[in-house]
Structures are given as C-alpha cells and as structure tokens.
Amino acid sequence: MTGPGAQKANPPRKGRSRPLSGDDVVRAGLQLLDEQGLAGLKMRSLAERLGTYPATVYWHVGNRARLLAQVVDLVLEEIEVPEAGRLAWPDWLAALAREYRRVMHRHPNVAGLVASQLVVSPPAIRLVETVLAVLAEAGMDGQALADAFNAYAGSVIGWVALELCSAPADAGEGWQDDFARTVRSVPAAEYPLIAANIDHLAGQAFALRWQGGSQRPMDEGFEAALRMWIAGLADLLPAPGG
Amino acid sequence: MTGPGAQKANPPRKGRSRPLSGDDVVRAGLQLLDEQGLAGLKMRSLAERLGTYPATVYWHVGNRARLLAQVVDLVLEEIEVPEAGRLAWPDWLAALAREYRRVMHRHPNVAGLVASQLVVSPPAIRLVETVLAVLAEAGMDGQALADAFNAYAGSVIGWVALELCSAPADAGEGWQDDFARTVRSVPAAEYPLIAANIDHLAGQAFALRWQGGSQRPMDEGFEAALRMWIAGLADLLPAPGG
DNA sequence: ACCTGAACACCGTTCAAGT
DNA sequence: ACCTGAACACCGTTCAAGT
Numbered sequence: 001m002t003g004p005g006a007q008k009a010n011p012p013r014k015g016r017s018r019p020l021s022g023d024d025v026v027r028a029g030l031q032l033l034d035e036q037g038l039a040g041l042k043m044r045s046l047a048e049r050l051g052t053y054p055a056t057v058y059w060h061v062g063n064r065a066r067l068l069a070q071v072v073d074l075v076l077e078e079i080e081v082p083e084a085g086r087l088a089w090p091d092w093l094a095a096l097a098r099e100y101r102r103v104m105h106r107h108p109n110v111a112g113l114v115a116s117q118l119v120v121s122p123p124a125i126r127l128v129e130t131v132l133a134v135l136a137e138a139g140m141d142g143q144a145l146a147d148a149f150n151a152y153a154g155s156v157i158g159w160v161a162l163e164l165c166s167a168p169a170d171a172g173e174g175w176q177d178d179f180a181r182t183v184r185s186v187p188a189a190e191y192p193l194i195a196a197n198i199d200h201l202a203g204q205a206f207a208l209r210w211q212g213g214s215q216r217p218m219d220e221g222f223e224a225a226l227r228m229w230i231a232g233l234a235d236l237l238p239a240p241g242g
Numbered sequence: 243m244t245g246p247g248a249q250k251a252n253p254p255r256k257g258r259s260r261p262l263s264g265d266d267v268v269r270a271g272l273q274l275l276d277e278q279g280l281a282g283l284k285m286r287s288l289a290e291r292l293g294t295y296p297a298t299v300y301w302h303v304g305n306r307a308r309l310l311a312q313v314v315d316l317v318l319e320e321i322e323v324p325e326a327g328r329l330a331w332p333d334w335l336a337a338l339a340r341e342y343r344r345v346m347h348r349h350p351n352v353a354g355l356v357a358s359q360l361v362v363s364p365p366a367i368r369l370v371e372t373v374l375a376v377l378a379e380a381g382m383d384g385q386a387l388a389d390a391f392n393a394y395a396g397s398v399i400g401w402v403a404l405e406l407c408s409a410p411a412d413a414g415e416g417w418q419d420d421f422a423r424t425v426r427s428v429p430a431a432e433y434p435l436i437a438a439n440i441d442h443l444a445g446q447a448f449a450l451r452w453q454g455g456s457q458r459p460m461d462e463g464f465e466a467a468l469r470m471w472i473a474g475l476a477d478l479l480p481a482p483g484g
Numbered sequence: 485a486c487c488t489g490a491a492c493a494c495c496g497t498t499c500a501a502g503t
Numbered sequence: 504a505c506c507t508g509a510a511c512a513c514c515g516t517t518c519a520a521g522t
Contacts, residue, residue, distance in 0.1 A: 019487085043515060044513090053490095054516080058515090058517080063515080064516090116403070117410065118408065120424070120450065120452060125428065128449050129433045142439060147462060147463055149443075154400070154448055155400065157448070158357065158397065158400020159400045161403065162357050168311070194367070194370060201391075205395075206399070221389055225389075227477065228394075228397075231476075233474075235473035236466060261506085284495065285496060295506070297508085297509095298506055298507080
C-alpha cells in the first residue's frame with residue numbers, strides 16, 4: 001500500500017547504500033544547527049533528515065549533549081592555525097583570533113556552545129598547544145604563561161560568543177522596531193552619555209542592540225578589542241631587562 | 243478524604259494571604275536557577291515551589307524566555323556600581339569588573355544567560371551609562387568610546403561566562419577523574435608546552451579543566467585578564483598630546 | 485554492527501472555567 | 504485581577520526486536 005514515490009519523504013526512507021556513520025550524524029547535526037538554531041536541532045528532526053529513526057541517532061552519538069560536543073569539535077577543526085614563525089607573536093595571536101571569529105561567523109550558533117561547555121577534546125587541546133607555543137616564544141613561562149593564555153583565550157572566545165548571541169525566539173514581528181525606538185529615545189537627562197553618543201551606540205553596543213552579530217557583525221568593535229588584548233598582553237610580559 | 247496535614251505538600255497549596263506578584267515568581271525562579279541549574283528551572287517546579295499551578299506562573303511572567311530575562315535583570319540589579327569620581331578610571335573599571343564577577347559567582351548559572359541573550363533592559367542600560375561616563379572622563383569620545391565600551395564589556399562578560407560554564411549533565415561519577423587523568427598524561431612529544439607547564443594548566447586553563455568556575459574559581463586568572471584589559475584600554479586612548 | 489517500530493516520561497504551553 | 508484543573512503537543516530517551 002505504501003508504494004514507491006513517497007512525495008513528502010514523510011516515512012523515514014532514503015536511498016542509502018553505505019551504512020550511517022557517527023560522522024554523518026554529527027555533520028548533519030551541524031547543518032541543522034546552522035539552519036535552525038540550537039532549539040531547532042532536535043533528535044527527531046535529525047533522524048528525519050538522515051532518513052532514519054531517532055533510536056538510530058542515539059545509537060551513533062549517545063545523546064544530545066554528546067552530539068553537541070562533537071559538533072563543537074567538528075567546527076573547531078575548521079580553524080586554520082596561522083603558520084608558526086612567520087609572524088611576530090602579536091600578529092600571530094591577532095591572526096588566530098580573526099580566524100576563530102571567522103569560523104564562528106560561519107556557524108553562529110556554535111559560538112555560544114563553545115563558551116558554555118566544559119570541553120576537553122583533541123581539537124581544543126591542539127589549539128591550546130599552538131597558542132602556548134607562541135606565548136612561550138614571546139617570553140612567557142609557568143604561571144604567567146597560563147595566566148596569559150587564559151586571559152587571551154577567554155577574551156576571544158567570550159567576546160565572540162557575546163557578539164553572536166541571538167534574539168529570543170519568543171520575539172514577534174515588530175519587536176526589533178520597538179527596541180530600536182526605545183533605545184534611540186533614551187532620556188538624555190537620565191542617560192546623558194548614551195544620548196550624546198547614540199549614533200555610535202544604538203544597534204552597535206552590547207546591551208543597546210537588537211540584532212545578534214550574525215545579522216549585524218561588529219567588525220570594528222572586534223578589531224578594537226583585539227588591539228586592546230594584544231597591547232595588554234605585552235604588558236603582561238616580564239620586563240625585557242629582567 | 244484528603245484531609246488536613248498533607249505532609250508532602252504534594253498537592254499545590256500553601257498558606258498565602260497576599261496574592262502572588264510577578265516579582266515573587268521571578269525571585270523564586272532565581273532561587274531555583276541557583277539551586278538546580280538552568281535545566282532544573284522548570285515552569286512546573288517553579289509552580290510547585292510557589293504552591294500554585296503552572297498556568298499561574300504563565301499568567302505572571304508570560305513564558306520561560308521572559309522569565310529568564312527577568313531573572314537576569316534581577317541579578318544585574320545586585321551589582322553595586324563603584325562611586326564615581328573617587329577612583330581613577332583604570333581602578334574604577336577594575337572595581338566594576340570585580341564586582342560583576344562577584345555577583346555572577348553568587349549566581350553562577352546566570353553568567354551564561356547574560357552572555358547568550360540579547361538583553362535590552364533598564365538595569366543593563368543603567369550600567370552602560372556609568373561605564374560610558376568613566377570612559378568619557380578618561381578621554382574617550384564618539385566611535386572610540388563605543389569601541390572601548392564594547393571591548394571592555396564584551397571581555398568581562400564573556401570571560402566570566404566562560405569561567406562559570408558547567409560540566410555536561412550527562413557526566414557520570416568517575417568522569418572528572420577520567421578527564422583529570424587524560425589531561426595530566428598528554429603526550430609530551432605531541433604537546434610539549436602543555437606537558438612542560440602541566441602543573442599550571444591542568445584543571446586551571448580553559449579547555450584543560452574539568453570543573454566549572456563555580457567549583458574552582460579562577461581568581462588569579464581573572465586578575466591577570468583584568469590587568470591585560472586595563473593596560474590595553476590605555477592603549478586605545480587618544481594620544482595625550484593630541 | 486546497525487536499524488526498525490513503538491512506546492514512556494516529561495515539559496512548555498494553553499484553555500475554559502472559576503472567584 | 505488572579506487562580507484552578509485539566510488537557511494538548513512535542514521532545515529526549517529507551518526497549519525489544521529485527522537483520
């Protein structure tokens with residue numbers, strides 16, 4: 001009765017010769033995350049997209065939390081680490097930060113996951129080692145090295161996660177316009193500096209914008225933050241004469 | 243049959259004279275979030291704790307997303323802004339960052355929410371104004387002011403969110419020990435710098451730790467990051483001669 | 485080893501009705 | 504205005520069984 005030509009592909013079925021692999025599932029999960037957001041990445045939807053049943057997805061990835069961790073790893077592997085030795089350490093750290101941000105902008109919904117999970121995974125560890133190598137070359141060592149790494153990594157990852165946060169799913173149509181109006185009409189008496197600089201702040205500053213960084217990238221803001229981090233790192237270096 | 247003395251308070255009922263207010267609900271929501279985590283903050287649990295029905299909670303706060311936003315605001319209001327004019331701008335910015343972190347450590351599960359939501363709310367805007375005032379006093383203006391604000395705020399909020407991220411709920415008992423062992427035994431051939439500095443990194447550096455900042459605060463790491471941010475901000479200032 | 489088919493428990497949300 | 508009682512839709516997860 002359920003003959004060929006199922007137009008809607010509603011019953012899970014698909015021309016597949018090779019059996020499904022864990023990698024297939026994770027890759028499809030990333031696609032779904034990119035297209036539909038974190039809430040849209042449902043085990044059921046994923047199964048449907050793969051032409052199987054939920055239990056099959058579970059067989060391959062364990063559960064949703066593990067799937068998300070693997071998706072994060074997949075994205076971290078997209079990061080192309082700058083060549084060592086060709087750049088001075090400030091330029092190298094800047095280049096890696098830009099590359100990290102570039103990859104996260106390709107997968108905006110992953111940025112928050114990186115920041116919210118306690119990831120200890122091969123792709124992450126590999127990145128750590130390369131950053132440590134550069135900081136060590138700059139003259140860092142021991143506790144200072146660890147501190148500098150945490151300061152740099154935490155700033156970059158955290159800042160980009162903040163940039164790429166998204167609007168509440170709850171929000172209706174006119175929501176953005178409403179907020180834009182609200183922000184643009186803050187009372188100058190109460191908030192003189194916001195009012196005086198409103199053209200540089202409205203829609204562009206944290207807590208005063210109504211679009212995530214995916215809709216409206218904060219390119220100049222990131223470059224300024226990058227200058228700040230790099231200049232500040234130089235300050236953490238042991239005195240040259242030391 | 244269901245006489246008095248319901249020992250378990252299982253059926254929602256509670257001695258309450260005053261009707262429930264929206265604030266009551268939000269405050270109870272924060273309590274639940276602090277005690278049980280984000281996944282534990284369920285509309286049903288919240289209703290039970292308040293001695294009512296889920297629909298009552300919805301009547302007061304709309305839906306879960308709006309509840310979370312209000313909880314964030316409640317926490318932001320705990321922040322005690324340092325007095326203006328008594329501190330030089332670098333010290334004032336450092337004091338505010340420490341105070342922000344202190345409040346977030348009181349409510350570790352809120353730190354990630356601040357970073358993941360596009361909040362535009364009165365408590366947030368008030369904080370923005372005070373930071374802008376200090377940056378302006380330091381000599382910032384216009385686009386540079388906005389950039390410096392974003393660099394500072396994004397770094398502080400992002401870094402603390404990263405520090406306070408939590409372990410996957412999925413993790414079993416021996417999970418932390420397993421990870422500790424894995425990290426402590428990274429092959430020195432592949433990861434020479436991690437191996438060489440393992441005592442300063444294991445359990446303390448991003449991507450190499452197995453506890454969130456709530457279990458193991460990164461006090462020194464934060465102070466180092468703070469030095470980096472402040473020193474870097476000075477670098478963003480217009481030249482004194484300008 | 486890999487997949488099917490169906491079910492369970494649970495949670496956000498809503499609705500009609502009460503006071 | 505504020506609350507009750509019950510229901511709906513949906514989603515993560517599991518289980519027994521197939522090949």
